[in-house]
Amino acid sequence: MNTRESRPRPTGNVSWAVELYRRGKDLELMHRAMGFATLVLVTLAPLLIVVAAADPLIGGGFALWLVDGMDLSGRSAEVLSQVFSPPRKVVGGTSVLGGVLLAVFGVAFGGSVQNAYERVWRLPSGPWHRIWRQAVWLCALIGYLYAQVQTRAELAGTYRMLISVAIGVLFFWWGQHFLLGHQVRWRLLLPGAVATMIGLVGLRAFSFLVFTPLIVTNAVSYGAIGTILVVESWLIGAGFVVYGGALAGHLLCDRAGHLLEHPEPPRG
Template sequence: MNRHRGVWAASTGGAVKRWRRGLHRAWEWLRVGALFAHGRELELMHRAMGFATLALVTLAPLLIVVAAADPLVRGGFASWLTDGMGLSGRSARVITDVISPPRKVIGTTSVWSGVLLAVFGVSFGGSVQNAYERIWGLASGPWHRVWRQATWLVALTAYLYQEVATKNALHGGQRITLSTLSGVAFFWWGQRFLLGGQVHWRSLLPGALATVLGLAGLRAFSHLVFTPLIVTNALSYGAVGTVLVVESWLIGVGFVIYGGALFGRWFTDHHWTPTHDHRDDEEESG
């Protein structure tokens, strides 16, 4: 009896050791540790918080004016925000009440104010560009490449606009397909463009795919968690509570955008192509 127990214990212990060795080899092959180390080096959460702050202070006012001037999409910037967060019902109405009505916004905004909002929006694009450069280990681009940041900002606005404009025109699988394709195209092109063509298209594709998947997951999380939280915070803290929830969501957006690009760099270096292959031999001019 004791002999059988000893044989069983030995076989079990051998299986556990083999399982541990296999797990260790899988961990080494995946090189997940390198991904976390790069995230700490980049200060990913800190950058995500900076992304949220700049988005709320510089990008949101510009989008409010753009949405208010659009005669085709009703609801103004509030409809943009609630669609992105996946909100509906009472939580969507709370967000709408916090955002200024479109007519009031467009009536109190001068041409000079619009120019200032555009300049501030470009600074937001510069922050995203700097994060991408840090992720890919590139030197900061010269100041005269600010036109790239401005162009990227226009493309971002167009991307967000089509997301909202297709809300009522398309449903179900059609909208999901369009959102996925347009999202991959924007984040794929956006990295390439802001980096001045220094990184090959092929190396940037995994990051674009990871970003779109992350944003889809964040939207589902927002629908489940932030929908009741917005109503609760609005009752407890008023408009300030609602803004805090929106700011938390923006932190998540920043984390996904930078984290997606970071994942793309890690995947490219360790599982797609050698490190020295991800850069183009020649930069684009400008």
């Protein structure tokens, strides 16, 4: 893929922020972020709850990951854990068919992320037989979230934060390269992985300031549905950061003149 893309490279007269906004609009970034949040809550969350319930070391792993990702504590953490902690005997109550459906829906989530990365790098959609990549990426995602929960349980402070950020950069760096079928060089994907983690750290700080008191207030006013609405809002922000970080990395490489550009896939 050494051909130049059809649109001209942005000149210095176009600000970085304006060009990033334009590309985000072309990508339908907000729409994709909302789809990301919906898929996580509807397909990935049940799968993670079952996986966490099967692990004797970490019960309620999905709830713990949300608590950690949103930087919650005290009453807000308790309220969220009550909503998302797995019920007793959840593994025994899950049929084989149910487990298969959860896995299929989880792979569909991986396909959605892959499609967004392909749009960011203006690559054609991968063939259907590459679905195994989505399955492997899903397993790696579960492992990444598991590692995040484990570091929360074992470490604390600056040391834990540095390890968590380093693991996150490696995951998003590898994830883009793997889902794109090794069509983009490693060095071009690193800025996007770093930008994604910077965004997630910023989202975590925002969550601490805004969502921590909001969860308690919504739980009192609306019950469990109020908590779910706050979590859904945070997941939309996470989707915006995941896709926006990759988009920012692509633009940074483009601006620096390091990008081997790809032709845009035909629309429609």
